[in-house]
Amino acid sequence: MRSVFFKSISFFLALFSLCLLSACVSVQPEFAAKDLERWTQDVLKGSFRDEKAVKVKILEQDASNAECSTSQATGLALSDQRKQEIEAQNLKTVQAPKDGQYFGDYKLGEALAQDGRGLTWSDAAGQSNGGQCYNCHQLSAQELSYGTLGPSLYQYGKTRGVADLGSDASKPVIQYTWAKLWNAKSFNACSAMPRYGHHGILNEGQIKHLMSLLLDPQSPVNR
Numbered sequence: 042m043r044s045v046f047f048k049s050i051s052f053f054l055a056l057f058s059l060c061l062l063s064a065c066v067s068v069q070p071e072f073a074a075k076d077l078e079r080w081t082q083d084v085l086k087g088s089f090r091d092e093k094a095v096k097v098k099i100l101e102q103d104a105s106n107a108e109c110s111t112s113q114a115t116g117l118a119l120s121d122q123r124k125q126e127i128e129a130q131n132l133k134t135v136q137a138p139k140d141g142q143y144f145g146d147y148k149l150g151e152a153l154a155q156d157g158r159g160l161t162w163s164d165a166a167g168q169s170n171g172g173q174c175y176n177c178h179q180l181s182a183q184e185l186s187y188g189t190l191g192p193s194l195y196q197y198g199k200t201r202g203v204a205d206l207g208s209d210a211s212k213p214v215i216q217y218t219w220a221k222l223w224n225a226k227s228f229n230a231c232s233a234m235p236r237y238g239h240h241g242i243l244n245e246g247q248i249k250h251l252m253s254l255l256l257d258p259q260s261p262v263n264r
């Protein structure tokens with residue numbers, strides 16, 4: 042009788058510890074990731090200072106960045122609905138060019154795409170920045186050195202529909218490309234592409250030059 046009693050007690054104890062263990066296993070990743078996020082922020086904030094173009098403020102994430110970082114750190118994917126909400130919020134921030142003119146000069150666009158300077162502690166505050174597009178994309182066929190984090194943009198206009206100065210600005214490809222350059226999260230909630238217009242990395246005029254680089258039929262991207 043006694044041994045049956047002890048057997049069932051130890052069975053329940055074993056069951057209880059198993060439940061406890063599985064609870065720990067299921068709670069731990071989120072708990073640890075949140076802590077890790079906080080510790081990382083503390084270390085970064087503690088060791089950063091304002092220096093020329095770099096401001097400590099850059100460490101403050103907006104809601105969509107924070108959610109994407111947490112999702113990447115925990116491996117817990119955002120729901121499709123949440124992604125759509127983030128994209129809609131970002132799309133709302135896109136500012137159309139004040140003069141209604143979406144294009145500039147593709148040669149200046151190419152120079153910007155090549156230029157990776159800007160926003161480091163050795164750059165003067167307020168200095169204009171490069172676009173560093175080649176760090177992540179192929180663009181013209183002549184440039185052989187490029188990163189592959191983003192898709193190739195070679196023939197971008199040719200495959201989507203080229204457009205130039207006289208084009209109807211309401212064309213979807215013009216609206217999409219402008220919005221993508223202004224705020225890349227408008228179409229991909231957790232995009233790794235810098236949000237050029239939204240964060241003031243590039244100004245309206247510079248984005249116009251990049252629009253020409255991508256869409257002008259004469260641009261090396263489309264030849």
Ligand code: HEC
Nearest residue numbers: 172173174176177190191192221225229232233234235251
């Ligand atoms: C840090 C990497 C990175 C940099 C720098 C970057 N991009 Fe991107 N870009 C991406 C990634 C990744 C994608 C694809 C995922 C997405 O849409 O966000 C993308 C997508 C795009 C698209 C949409 C492509 C399509 O098929 O619809 C365009 C257009 C684009 N980038 C243009 C540019 C231009 C112009 C620059 C420079 C001003 C630039 N990107 C700089 C990473 C980058």
